[in-house]
Every structure is written in C-alpha cells, then in structure tokens.
Amino acid sequence: MKPILETDQDFFCDLQAPCFQTLTTDEVELVRTSKTQVLFRKGDNLTKQGTFASYVLFVIKGLARQYVEGDNNKTFNLRIIKPGEFVGLSSVFERNTFNYSSVALTDCQVFLVEKEAIAQIIRQNGTFGLGIIRRYVEQNSNLYDTLRTVMYKQMNGRIADTLLYIDSLKAENPEIFQLLSRKDMADFAGISTESAVKLLKSFEKDGLIKLNEKDIAVVNQKELLEISKKG
Amino acid sequence: MKPILETDQDFFCDLQAPCFQTLTTDEVELVRTSKTQVLFRKGDNLTKQGTFASYVLFVIKGLARQYVEGDNNKTFNLRIIKPGEFVGLSSVFERNTFNYSSVALTDCQVFLVEKEAIAQIIRQNGTFGLGIIRRYVEQNSNLYDTLRTVMYKQMNGRIADTLLYIDSLKAENPEIFQLLSRKDMADFAGISTESAVKLLKSFEKDGLIKLNEKDIAVVNQKELLEISKKG
DNA sequence: AACTGCGACAACTTTTTTATTGATTAAAAA
C-alpha cells in the first residue's frame, strides 16, 4: 500500500553523501528514526514560503529551483538546488517557517529529517556541525552577491551573471538549460521576460552565447565575465 | 518585507468561519499565536503526501484538489477542498505525515495552525471538538463511498458519480468544471483519460449532459443517478 | 531638454499540453 518504497538498503546507500560520513552509528540511527523519504514529482513544491517548517529536506536525486515570492505574483529565483544539498536548514535554528519556496525541476528523491534530530546531532557531533556551518556561510555569501547584483547591476550584467551561474552547473547537469524557461531565466536576473529574450538574442548576435532550441552554450565566457563585472 | 500581508483585521474577519464560532477569547488567542497565513498560488501544493505534518491547514478562500499518489505517476483524486474546510487534520491525532497530496486549483488563502494548538483547544472545548468529529465522520463516510465505487462500479457508474459530485459543487463554484482537465475527471473516476473523454461524449449524445468548451452542464440528473446506482 | 535603461503592452509565432478518435490488446466476467 505504501506508495513510495523505502528499504534500509536505500537508506544506507543514500547516507553515502559526504556530509553524513562523520555520523556515528547512534547518530545514523537517530536520523533513521526521524526521517522519511518522499518522491517529489516535477512541478511539486518542495517548500512553500511561509508554511511551518518542522523538518529539513535533503535532496538525494533531481534538481529544484529555489525562489522567493513577492507581492503580486512576482518571483525571484535564488538558486538551483542540487543533489547533496539541504533545503530549509534555517528552520532548525531560527525561523519556524520556510522563508522561501522551491519547486522540483525534475523528479526529486528527497529525505525529510525532523529538525530536532538534526539539532541533536549538531550538538554532539562537531564535525557534522562544521559541515552545516560551511554550507550556511556559502549560501550567505551567495546571498550577498545576489543582493549586490540586484542593487547595482543593470540588465546586461544581471543576465550575464545568470548565464554564468547556470552554465557553471552544466557540467554536472547538461540538461539544466532545457529545464528553465525564459521566464525562469528572467526571474534569476530580476528582469522582465521580454528583456531576457531580447538580451539573449543580442548576446547570441554578439557571439557570446549560442542558442539551440532551449539549450544555451556559453561561447565567450571571458566577455560574459567582463559584462558581469561592468554591471 | 513580508510578502504576504496579514493584519489582525484579516484574522478576526477570517475567524468568522462557522467552526471557529464556539472558541473563547483565550482559545482565539491561542490560535492566533500559533497560526500563520499563506497564499498558495494556483498550482502550488498545499500538502505533499509523505512529508512531515506539524500543522493543520484551513482554507479561507479558493479551491484545491486532494489526491493520493500511487507508484508510477498515477494519481487518484479524492475530493475538492472548499473554503471552510480543513486539510491534514489527521496529523493532529495520528499520523506524523500527510497521507495525501493537494494542489491549488485557484489561488488559495490558507491558515496554518500548529497541531498542538488544535489539540489543546479540542481538549478544552467540546463543542469545537464535536465539529471536528463531525467533519471526520463525513470524510470517513465519503471514503467508504469512494471505496465502494472503485471496487464495484464500472466506467459508466464511476464517471456518473464524478459528474454528480462535481456538479454538486457548481452552485457555489460555477467555474469548477473549467478548473478540471479531462485527466482530472478521469482521476476522480479512476479510469483512463481516453475512456473519460469517450464516456463524456457518449453521455452528451444520450442527452445526459451538455459540453460547452470546458464547462459541463448536467441535463438529466435523474438518469445519471440511475447509472450511478446501476454501477 | 535630451538620453538611457527597462518595464509594459500588443500582436504574433512557435512549442507544448491537452483533448479527441479509432484500432488493438489485455483482463475480467459470463
């Protein structure tokens, strides 16, 4: 009757992820008893901004898009969530609600771990905690970059940033561009969809990128970096 | 900065819903301190089957579709969630995870109340508890009906049931049929999309219903009831 | 005042999704 199969085999296999390597047997047991595994289908929300967050998500397989929702149907994309990454970590420490939404770009196999278990493990296992902090610091730093981009750069620089960011994921996920619409790209850059379309075309004309169907190939990374820097 | 506005005004207004009328001032206060309000946009998941459930949802405005997910991308629709209804009540009492998914058919304004608050109120306010039980009993009874339909009826009876059910919501929500695709209808009846299409056409030919664009008008309810009964 | 950057709108094209239909097979019931 259970819709999603979940065997111990799967479980131990999944805990091969680097960040779980330092856990003791007891700690693994703690995670095991306070976790569940869910298959999010393409288009499903992994998190919804504003809902109560009593757990942390750990993505095993698949890609998701993380975004913040504004007032009038506006969304701003923050990052692509990859396998091996946590979602909603802040719920463990500070906030009681998710402060962003996320949606599956492909089917996503995800672990949910109750936040108390994560807190407990961090308390007793410094190495694990260190890994968590490292992730936090990185996300924080990325947020500052994003903020700077939004505050100070204009269209060209923004879309260049977006292109460089998505392209940096392409090695591991060759299909990444196909999973994103022009609106998604625009929402990463914080510009209108129409502007995104025009800029992409113009970048192609200038030989910076190559558009094939939905895929995008970065041709002249150097110049894109230049545009990004210029702002 | 807060994306979704939420004033006390809104709150008190919203608690006009019948089931909250019996709450004392203290109880209202308890709900107030353990609730949050979220706007789910059309297509957003209100709940995802299998995720941890630490709260109950109460729909203020909008319509949603509740369904169970099977193994290979199969879904079976259980009901339409209307304003004034709870979602995920069972999390309060028994299960730690949502046992079904639901998705917004229109933008939905929703209250989330932490389950401990609901449990506490039920403990001290029997009238409120009675209302909850009443809802439960009704849902339970509906589930039996659904089970019977799935077990014993064949296509004609099933789609007739679906038509009668959705049509019963049409008075309050005239746009309800437009919000549902053929696949949605099929998933209510538990048949293939193609079969649903064919049956609807054939019902129209027999003068039982009338198809206009996406809307469906029940013409001969009596006969539909007959078909439903025959199975 | 003229210029720049960029969003908003409208018209239009392309792509994707959904709906429809008939033919073929699998499963269940008689």
Place this chain on the structure above:
DNA sequence: TTTTTAATCAATAAAAAAGTTGTCGCAGTT
C-alpha cells in the same frame, strides 16, 4: 471459450502556454 470491459497505443486536432518582436512611455541621468 466467448463476451464484455476498459486500458494502451498511435495519430491528429485543438487549446494553452511560452517565446518573440516592435512600440511606447516612464523614471532617472546627463
């Protein structure tokens, strides 16, 4: 086994969504 029932497959049509392009106007800058 024969009949009935309904899913699956394939091909097509229709509708909806996404992408594209040009024009306009507003808000800051220069």
